[in-house]
Amino acid sequence: MEYQYAPNIVSMDGFSDAVAASVSLSLEEQQQYSASSSSSFEPTMGYFPVEP
């Protein structure tokens, strides 16, 4: 997987299409995920609020 990827740029003209494509990919993954219910919870990878 190392160095296999050239980063993409999303033009503002293509923004809506990129979002629509991303939404359908997520829905597809969500279905696969629900089908293999053994998957564990994946924590957010980013801002993680400190417990009060």
Add this chain to the structure above:
Amino acid sequence: MSTGVANGQGAPARSHAVPLCPSAQPTQDGAFAFGVVGGAPGERRVGYLEGRVPVTDELLAMTGPVKPTHVFRFGAPCAGSGCSHFDGSDCNLATKLVQLMPPVSKSLPACQLRPDCRWWKQEGKAACMRCPVIMTDCYTRSEEQALAANPNTPVPVPVGV
């Protein structure tokens, strides 16, 4: 309020006094989208936007039934000690992702966040070379990603120290 979405315009990068978190939540003050997660199922990759798109109801509505953090990468001012990944001086998430995950890109993404990005300021190129596979929320994390994402995972001691 204008979102810059309907008319296809993103705001240009501006310099911030507080470093920006490159994997923020849209609910944070000053949040904006700077990336859209593309790729293929199981091989998702961030596409970097030409501009920063402020978070508005219109933007969030674009993801319909999907959580916006599955679709967008948001930037927002770093929460500092309000975030479990911050140790008082460093973002441990950035340290861990650089130490635990392999690079995926040789070239730096054309990223609008870079002038202000905390990961870039802290880890430099090494963070950017891994950034395209970072999804704030997703269904398919690699083992390394899951480890890095978990604030309870200790920061690995660099080899030779």
